[in-house]
Amino acid sequence: MKADKRFTLYRIGISVGIALLIGYIIVFIASVPSTDIAFMKKMKEAFDSANEAYKYFLTGALVRWRFTGAAFNQSGFIQWINEAVPIIITGLAVSMVFTAKQFNIGAEGQMFLGAAVATAVAIYFPGIPFISTLLVILTAMAVGAGFASIPGFMKAKLKASEMVTSLMLNYVAFFMGLFIIKTFLRDTEAGSLVSLEFQQQTMLPLLNERYRWHIGIFIALGMTVLVWFIMKKTTWGYKVKLIGDNIKFAEYSGINSSKMVFQVQVAAGAVAGSAGIIELLGYHGRFLWLYSPGYGWDGIIIATLARNNPLFVPLAALFLSYIRVGAKIMGRYTNIAPEIVAILQAVIILLVTAEAFLAKWKQRSINKEATQSETNDTPVQVGEVR
Amino acid sequence: MNEMFQGILSWDFIASGIRVTTPILLAALGALIAESAGTPNIALEGIMLISAFIGVIVSGFTGSLWLAIIFGVIVGTLMAAILAYFALKLKTDIILAAIALNIFASGGTIFFLAMLTGDKGSSASVNSLLIPNVTIPIIDKIPILGDILSGHHSITYVAIVLIFVVQYMMYKTPLGLRIRAVGENPDAAESVGISVVKTRFIALMLSGFLASLGGLFLSMGYVSWFARDMTAGRGWIALAAQALGGLNAFGVAAGSFLFGFTEAVSYSLQIFDIPYEFTQSLPFIITIIVLGIYAWRKVKASGKLNVSNSSVGPTEK
Numbered sequence: 001m002k003a004d005k006r007f008t009l010y011r012i013g014i015s016v017g018i019a020l021l022i023g024y025i026i027v028f029i030a031s032v033p034s035t036d037i038a039f040m041k042k043m044k045e046a047f048d049s050a051n052e053a054y055k056y057f058l059t060g061a062l063v064r065w066r067f068t069g070a071a072f073n074q075s076g077f078i079q080w081i082n083e084a085v086p087i088i089i090t091g092l093a094v095s096m097v098f099t100a101k102q103f104n105i106g107a108e109g110q111m112f113l114g115a116a117v118a119t120a121v122a123i124y125f126p127g128i129p130f131i132s133t134l135l136v137i138l139t140a141m142a143v144g145a146g147f148a149s150i151p152g153f154m155k156a157k158l159k160a161s162e163m164v165t166s167l168m169l170n171y172v173a174f175f176m177g178l179f180i181i182k183t184f185l186r187d188t189e190a191g192s193l194v195s196l197e198f199q200q201q202t203m204l205p206l207l208n209e210r211y212r213w214h215i216g217i218f219i220a221l222g223m224t225v226l227v228w229f230i231m232k233k234t235t236w237g238y239k240v241k242l243i244g245d246n247i248k249f250a251e252y253s254g255i256n257s258s259k260m261v262f263q264v265q266v267a268a269g270a271v272a273g274s275a276g277i278i279e280l281l282g283y284h285g286r287f288l289w290l291y292s293p294g295y296g297w298d299g300i301i302i303a304t305l306a307r308n309n310p311l312f313v314p315l316a317a318l319f320l321s322y323i324r325v326g327a328k329i330m331g332r333y334t335n336i337a338p339e340i341v342a343i344l345q346a347v348i349i350l351l352v353t354a355e356a357f358l359a360k361w362k363q364r365s366i367n368k369e370a371t372q373s374e375t376n377d378t379p380v381q382v383g384e385v386r
Numbered sequence: 387m388n389e390m391f392q393g394i395l396s397w398d399f400i401a402s403g404i405r406v407t408t409p410i411l412l413a414a415l416g417a418l419i420a421e422s423a424g425t426p427n428i429a430l431e432g433i434m435l436i437s438a439f440i441g442v443i444v445s446g447f448t449g450s451l452w453l454a455i456i457f458g459v460i461v462g463t464l465m466a467a468i469l470a471y472f473a474l475k476l477k478t479d480i481i482l483a484a485i486a487l488n489i490f491a492s493g494g495t496i497f498f499l500a501m502l503t504g505d506k507g508s509s510a511s512v513n514s515l516l517i518p519n520v521t522i523p524i525i526d527k528i529p530i531l532g533d534i535l536s537g538h539h540s541i542t543y544v545a546i547v548l549i550f551v552v553q554y555m556m557y558k559t560p561l562g563l564r565i566r567a568v569g570e571n572p573d574a575a576e577s578v579g580i581s582v583v584k585t586r587f588i589a590l591m592l593s594g595f596l597a598s599l600g601g602l603f604l605s606m607g608y609v610s611w612f613a614r615d616m617t618a619g620r621g622w623i624a625l626a627a628q629a630l631g632g633l634n635a636f637g638v639a640a641g642s643f644l645f646g647f648t649e650a651v652s653y654s655l656q657i658f659d660i661p662y663e664f665t666q667s668l669p670f671i672i673t674i675i676v677l678g679i680y681a682w683r684k685v686k687a688s689g690k691l692n693v694s695n696s697s698v699g700p701t702e703k
Contacts, residue, residue, distance in 0.1 A: 030501050103481065150674075160681035163428075163481070164629050167622055168670040179663035297489070304482055337500040342493015349486035355477035 003369070007362050008307065014358065015351035016319075019344040026343065027053050027336055053334040060329030061322050076325055078211040082283060083321040084314070085216035086111070086275040090299030091306065091313040092227045093272035098308045099231060100264045101244040102155070106166030107272040108296025109173030110147050112289070114140035114273030115280055116177030119185055119195050119287040122277070127201030136202060136281060137219075137274050144273015145266045147173060152265030156258040162265070174292050181287050195287035204282040214282030221314060223271065228310035230267075240264050272296065301345060304353055320345070397533040399650060405608065407646025408542045409434065409617075412600035413624030414642045415545075415552045415635060416593030422556060422633050423589035424569035429469050429484035430597045431621025432491030437462035437601030439495040442612040443502060446512035454515065455602060462598020463591050465491075470590040474583045488621075496614050509605075509612040517541060517606045541603040548596065553635035565589045566633075597621070626673040645669045 028050040032042055056065070061080045064073035090107045097104035118140035125132050150169060154160040185195040204214040231237035242250040243260050251257050275295050280287060302320060306312035327338035351357055413430045420427035437458040445454035469487055473480035500506045519539050526536035556562035567575040568585045576582050600620070605612045623645050630644070631637030652665030 026497075154674075154678055154681065158678055158681035158685055160677050161629075164626060165674055165677060168626060168673050171619060171622075171670045172667045172674075175663040175667040179661055182663075183661070297485070300482070300485055301489075337497045337506060339493040339497040339500070339506075342489050343497065345493075346486040346490030349489070350472050350478060350483055353478045353482045353486075354472055357476050357478075 019347040056330040057326045061325040078213040080325045084317045086279045086295045087298040088220040088317040089275035090295045091302030093268040094299040095303035095308040096268040103163045109170035110144035110272040111276040113173040113177045114144040115276030117143045118277040122198040127199030132202045140273045140277040141270040145270035148269020152262040156262040216282040403647040403650040409600035411642040413597045414627040416596035417628035420593040423565045423586045427593045429487040432488035433465045433597040434601035435491040435617045437598035438605035441602045442514040445515040458602045463594045466594020470587045539607040549639045
């Protein structure tokens with residue numbers, strides 16, 4: 001068991017390393033100048049500018065590079081933390097459902113529709129500090145839960161694949177959300193399609209006015225602890241895990257699996273529902289998404305990286321938002337498009353979830369350990385990890 | 387009201403419905419083959435997008451239509467092969483692997499578009515080619531029939547032919563039999579000497595091949611450029627069409643036409659002040675309802691046969 005965990009950690013590390021390497025190669029190729037100069041000189045130039053680009057990519061979120069030297073990048077840091085907030089929350093939602101070995105591709109729609117409906121409350125409910133904020137978030141959670149109950153019900157009662165239904169509902173949620181904003185909440189004074197502004201008192205308190213560092217991160221971390229507690233320390237969470245581990249066994253021990261499947265989908269829907277509105281309450285102050293921002297999909301990546309453990313979810317989310325902010329900063333200083341992050345994400349997911357990736361190596365090290373403990377007289381190799 | 391029916395029933399409308407259906411139909415046939423093998427391919431969306439991109443870029447930079455088609459198809463099939471390799475050899479969860487490929491396709495095409503053309507939105511600056519339409523000699527002279535049957539895009543005709551090819555392959559050839567056997571009961575198939583991994587590999591690559599034709603149609607027929615995320619959910623709609631049609635190519639084709647024509651209707655309905663958002667979500671709502679009814683009937687049927695069966699399988703596939 002212990003060797004297994006250590007191995008998972010290695011695998012994640014190696015996957016991230018390979019992804020960064022592939023990214024470097026792509027940046028290098030993109031940096032090769034098209035001018036007509038000697039091959040070696042070309043390579044030298046590409047090498048220099050690729051290194052420069054990667055310097056921004058890997059450190060940009062924390063370091064501001066000046067001619068005089070490096071300084072702390074406050075705006076990058078705050079952006080890093082702020083961007084992690086919604087994806088921590090969707091990551092938690094997806095990890096809950098994954099624990100029960102169910103699929104939830106619907107987090108995206110739950111988040112979008114939750115934010116759109118809660119926007120109405122944030123605009124029209126009188127701005128009372130704390131109370132109205134809480135009400136807005138609870139509205140979004142209720143909408144998310146309600147919307148998640150559709151695939152939950154169809155899976156639990158009708159045994160319809162929740163994957164297809166939640167996928168279809170994403171589109172329905174997107175169009176419904178857009179319709180609500182467009183028809184009822186639109187700010188007609190604004191040039192683009194955005195909602196009216198939220199009540200000032202309803203907005204989340206700020207830690208830093210200039211870069212709008214809001215307290216969303218503490219809400220997200222609070223939710224992390226809560227979800228961790230529910231999943232790991234309560235009977236309900238244990239039942240969810242039992243269903244995921246072995247549904248037949250769970251049923252024989254008297255758990256109503258349809259009921260649990262429904263409940264976990266709805267609970268995760270409530271969590272996911274709050275992801276979008278918290279960002280709007282903290283940062284933008286109005287609804288402004290014309291495209292679904294993709295936080296639900298990010299949640300799937302994060303839950304996968306965190307191995308469905310709620311406590312690891314913030315780490316995975318912070319990692320993802322770190323490379324994203326770094327990529328944006330790289331895009332500002334070089335001609336490398338920040339979408340390169342998508343390529344890295346894909347490589348990381350593929351390798352991290354590949355059960356058989358490095359499995360031979362794992363098996364060999366386990367075998368070696370086993371034979372060594374058997375004979376116990378083989379000399380220890382140099383640099384060997386025991 | 388009268389106007390509306392005129393709009394819906396015109397021959398232009400039917401032609402537009404067929405055009406909208408083509409990419410969905412091709413991807414849905416791919417979904418059918420993959421699903422039959424027991425390995426659902428939800429990377430169709432990304433495969434279509436990549437092939438659409440490759441078609442435009444290759445034709446724009448080489449000026450050769452054939453090279454564009456060949457590369458578009460090869461890259462699309464290769465994407466499916468990567469999915470198959472990770473899912474079957476490296477034991478990645480096939481759904482997660484497909485999500486990874488979709489993320490790669492969506493971001494990667496934008497990245498490489500920006501790298502090659504300097505534009506992140508569309509390939510407007512690239513002088514890419516179109517795959518031509520086909521006029522059927524004699525039929526196109528017949529008044530109504532000619533409008534419906536002739537003058538479509540070459541890939542549309544290929545797609546129609548492929549409905550029959552896929553149906554024949556799945557139910558009349560040894561390969562189809564093996565694919566279905568592997569999907570229905572992999573252990574039994576293995577015990578009679580069918581290689582499960584190899585068969586699923588082939589099925590996934592075939593599904594990638596079909597989806598890549600759909601992608602080429604999008605950027606080299608439906609429109610004449612590549613735009614970011616231009617597949618716009620067609621890969622997912624194809625999965626829904628497959629879910630509606632089951633494992634029968636004609637059923638899947640019917641499902642695809644239903645979606646294609648619903649979308650075409652939604653364009654016509656926009657004239658009548660019906661909000662665009664409602665008509666756009668119509669295909670998805672229909673799918674959910676139909677899936678619900680299917681599942682309900684299945685539950686009822688199995689309830690009659692076996693009352694004690696109350697298990698809810700966690701993502702059986």
